[in-house]
Each structure stands twice: as structure tokens, then as C-alpha cells.
Amino acid sequence: MTGDEFTYVIIGFYVFAILIAFILLIKVIWDRYKNKDDSKYDKIKK
Incomplete structure (x- = not known):
């Protein structure tokens, strides 16, 4: 693997x-x- 390919993978x-x-x-x-x-969401969260 060349440096350019490695750079493209990271990007x-x-x-x-x-x-x-x-x-x-x-x-x-x-x-x-x-x-x-x-209000049902708050009851489930707590």
C-alpha cells in the first residue's frame, strides 16, 4: 500500500x-x- 492510498483511507x-x-x-x-x-418520555427516562 502506497502513501497516497493510506492517506485516502485515513481521510x-x-x-x-x-x-x-x-x-x-x-x-x-x-x-x-x-x-x-x-411526559411519558420523562417517566421512562427516570
Whole structure:
């Protein structure tokens, strides 16, 4: 494996990781926004 291929693998891995983190962050924010006024969610959480 050459240096260029190794660099592309690292860049691809970082882009993939950032994409996953971004999706998880949006999911958490969406869940909080969606369940903001839902009392059942608070009971399950506690």
C-alpha cells in the first residue's frame, strides 16, 4: 500500500466518522425536540 492510498483511507475514515457523529447528533436533538412536551418520555427516562 502506497502513501497516497493510506492517506485516502485515513481521510475516508475521518469523513465517515464525522458523518456518523453528525447523524447521531441530529437524532438526539430531534428526539429531544419531539419529546419536549411528552411526559411519558420523562417517566421512562427516570
